[in-house]
Amino acid sequence: MARADDPVGDVIAEDEPHFTLWRKKKSSQVLVRSNVKVIPFHPQIWFYYLSLLQVVLVNLLICMVVFYTVYYVVLSVCFAVFKIKMLDGLAPFDFKTNPSWMNPYYLVLVISLEITFFLCGLLFALVVEEWVWDYAVTVTIIHIIITSAVMSEFPLMLHWWLALGSGVISMICGGQILAYCLFKDNFIYPILDDF
Incomplete structure (x- = not known):
């Protein structure tokens, strides 16, 4: 007033x-x-913040499970299509394979990565609605951390980063477009007046 x-x-x-x-x-x-x-410092407000944190962490766990489930399913299909005999359990984390379009193992890794990221963007839209971009970036960062831990070194291969970057872009774009189409009546638009 x-x-x-x-x-x-x-x-x-x-x-x-x-x-x-x-x-x-x-x-x-x-x-x-x-x-x-x-x-x-009111207890009800802290419970509210904790419940929000719980929702975010549960959604992140669901997105991680969806991501790696889709990744291994797509890897299995690609291994079958390219007739590679042995499915490598560490294939989602392999960035050391020599990049060659003649190498079927490398093709399987790149194709499965791109398909996985695109499909997960669409599936994330069903889980987290309009927050696909946020969860896509978070899942990708966690995947990079897990990849570094599994392979015992940080990935410095340019071809791996290019494939990962294009996958993240397709995940975000596909997921956000689907989320907008499905939830356009409830879509949250940021208020830019405060910036």
Whole structure:
């Protein structure tokens, strides 16, 4: 509630409910709103934040399970199509294979990676709705960490990063488009006025 004599228009009555930090102007005793948020210590608010965190972590777990399940199914199909005898359990993490279009094992790795990322983008849209981009990036970062741990070194191969990058882009674009088509009535648009 602004007063008529206030040129700034941000003077707030003392009895107005708020969760923002207040400070007094030096020249007068009028309370002015600050942009700093106070973290309330009420137990119900902490339970609310914990429930939000639980939802995010459960969705992330579902997305990780979906990602690796789809990855191994697509790998199995690609191994069968290319008639490679032995399915390597560490194939999703293999970045050391020599890049050659004549090498069927390398083709299986690249094709399965791209198909997996695209399909997972579509499946993530069903799980997390409009937050596909966020979960796609998070799952990819976790996949990079797991790949580094399994192979005992950080991947520095350019061909692997190019395949991974194009896969992430297809995951985000495909998933976001599907999420927009499915949930366009409930789609959350960011408010850019605060930036």
